[in-house]
Amino acid sequence: MLQVISVPPIPLFHADDVTAEFSKTRHHPDVQDDLDSDMDVDDEYGTGLGVGSSSRAGKNITSPGEVVTSAKEFMRGHGTYTEGDNVLSTVAGTIERVNKLVSVRSVRQRYNPEKGDLVIGRVIEVVQQRWKVDTNARQDAILALSSVNLPGGVQRRKVETDALKMREFLAEGDLLVAEVQSVENAPQLHTRSLRYGKLRNGLLLTVPPSLIRRLKSHFHTLPPPCGPLGVDVIMGVNGYIWVSVSVGERNNAAVEGFVDAEGVYSDVNDDISQSSRLAISQVANLIMLFARYSIPLSDTLLSDAYAWCRDNGLTKSGQMMDKEMEKRCLTEITGMDVREEL
Amino acid sequence: MASSSRVEILNEGGLRVDGRRPYELRSVSMTFSPQAHADGSATMQQGLTTVTVSVFGPREPRSRANAIHDRANLVVEVGVAGWSQPGVGQRNRGDKRLTEVGATIRQTFEPVIMSHLYPRSEISIYVQVLGSDGGILPTAINATTLALIDAGVAMTDYITSLSVGLHLTQPLLDLSSPEESDIPYLVVASLPGTGKVTLATLETRIHVDRFEEMLAVGVEGCKILKAEMEGEVKKRTGTMVERMKLNALPDRAGGMKDSDRDILMT
Known part of the structure; x- marks a missing residue:
């Protein structure tokens, strides 16, 4: 009182x-x-x-x-x-x-875009010559038709027929990974790199943006003991995280100059094996665990946590962690006393 | 002391219905981020009155018409859970009284939120009353302050609020439901830093000589409440800052060492 x-x-x-x-x-x-x-x-x-x-x-x-x-x-x-x-x-x-x-x-704030940030966004509107993308920011970002790579060559000119086919490339609800090009007026995105573009074969997580640091690279891969193909994690600076089956082969193909044009804008998921799905879910659960305890994410932390789960026999059985186990896991990995959720 | 009311507002010993003294506030408790999907949320409990507030934004306005070119638009919606008070059925969203509470909250916060920092955006505040034992509006305002802080929305100060009742000539702070239905009361919301009053509403009539006194007690009570809230906010902020440092720890057992990496920064 x-x-x-x-x-x-x-x-x-x-x-x-x-x-x-x-x-x-x-x-x-x-x-x-x-x-x-x-x-x-x-x-x-x-x-x-x-x-x-x-x-x-x-x-x-x-x-x-x-x-x-x-x-x-x-x-x-x-x-x-x-x-x-x-x-x-x-x-x-x-x-x-x-x-x-x-x-x-x-300590907690909505995402504030800065030039050069890697973000994950969801298309919410297709308008004249551009897409409007939700990036968890104060305003929707704009992805212009002129700042995407279209099938048929990187340096190709954008013609009118492309403008009419915009929905075939990216429709409302599609997820994409992009880079912030400029933040004057409304933030502008671009996907002019083979690493950027439409996302599939995975699942999206939302965490507070403050948990993700601006790093040299936001593309992380947990190699094969984690699922048969490995798991890719893309940590958007805006707090959106994409966890998917590793696409290591596609990147290799891109390096050789061969781009599977149809594949880049494909909507259809590949066949994902049961064990891959399990690995993806487990990595996703670990990320959400860190988020619940407000622990900043990093690739080493994530691979440590996954290794911890493997050592404790959780990855094979697919068993979920209970509260006690979660706390033990966090304490052992971070070496810090984390008692309360935040 | 002939009173028509069933309850005795102040007994012989000077205690109120629930055993409090005139200037004693009900116990408060606060929870931050109960709603993980919101940008910021908080639950405030004052006595048996419980209110949860979720803040979304600043975000793109849901409809173009709501965008204001030079500042953020504030949207407040109030809902009351059906079980929150006995004898009252489900109140729907269109309820006049709830709309008014929403409008009052919006007007209270508009001068304090630095909305010019968020042009063409919308800040949505969803108030949900989970338990009602008097003082819905003050508790909702307090919870909104905490939720806005949790969301990281820029504000010039806290806003805290209390109800002040009047029994004969005696002001009573922080009324509970039985008191609220029996005596005239004033709701005060103030900026504790400067002592400015952003809200003073009165639904019944009181003698003008008593008003100043009630307002003064109310503002003083708001300062006390602010100290409590600030303590909680800082405690939480401190913990979060501690957690943020975790990544900077030297390599942990089992972790990837620098020597294992392909590329090194030198």
Whole structure:
């Protein structure tokens, strides 16, 4: 139960209760100890700028409306606003400082496209000369007909008949992997690489975008002990993840300059064996497990986790992990105490 | 003290129906992200009143007509679960009272959300009342604040809200359902940082001399509530930041070592 103690001069029923010994709010004794330790940290944030001075995470965490620093000495960056002489935070997150620029990075946020990002998207509309693609961002992205590779050669000119056949290439609901070309006005995508294009033979997962780092490569392969052909994982920076049967052979063909034009825009899944399906589901379950505990994803983490499952005999039996096992798995793989889901 | 009501609002000992003192708030509990599919969500429980809010967005507006060229459009929908209060059947979405609650929430948050950062977008707020024991609107506002923070939507401050009732000349904070039906009350929502009031609604009449006092107590109560919410928000943010560091750990037992990789950054 909480109680307001400091109130304006009003006739109080029990003025005797109000003694200096009381804190403003009171908690159940079990909770109190826990809170006390938190509150100490709270005070340490203070209003001063603890940025960079300490590696402890608790030090530079703010929440909306909190004074981050003085506006006289610092410039305000993302996640902040100025009011009077102060720079205040607008989101809950960590304070970051680059020279005189202070910004607050939110721990959870919708995907914000940046040039060069690898994203996975879903076509939601086919319009004049372009597709509209949902990329989990604030606005739908645009994929122009002129920025895709069409069957019949990479350098081919786009003709009118192509514009009429757009739905044959990508229709509403199709998934594709693409790169962000520019972010002026609405974000623009392109698929001008043999690695990009329509997706099939797998399943889509959605995780918070903050869990995916911008890396050199977002295409990962878990090699054959993981299913008979291996499993490909494409981690879109936008939080969409594609888990599919490995297409190692197709890439090899592409290197030789031979592109199976019909295949690139095919809708039909290949025959996927039972064991491949099992491997895909298991990898997908592992990814969702990490996501539930807000653990950032990486290829090594994923292959470690899969190896752990194999060592514990889970991959063969196809058995799902229970809560206890999930926690044991995470603790052993990450070497960190992960008790609570987030 | 002749009162027509069945319940005694304040007894001889100065305690309320549920044993609280006039300025005592009900116990609160908060849960973040109960809805994994939403961009942000939170459940706020004040006493027996439970409200879950899911926030989607900023996202592409569902219909073109809803796009505003220089800022985000805020959409609020309120639903009440059929089991949330005894004796009341399922209220459908078209219910006038619920529409009004939705409109009130939208107006309360519009000045605080930095909507100019999200032009041509839509922020949808879905409020679901799971348990109702008085103070649906204040709890919904508090839950919305937490859900918006969880979604990472930029806001200038928290908004916290409380109901303030008046019994004779005594203001009472955070009314429960039996009190709410018996005495006049005011709903206050304020920005605790500055003490600004974004919402003050009154459905019944009270004496003007009492209003100022009630508002002052309400704003003070909002500050207390904010301290509670901030504590929870920071605790959660801290844990998430800790988790984010996991990837940076040195190579783990059984993990791929740098020497095993084909390509190395030097």
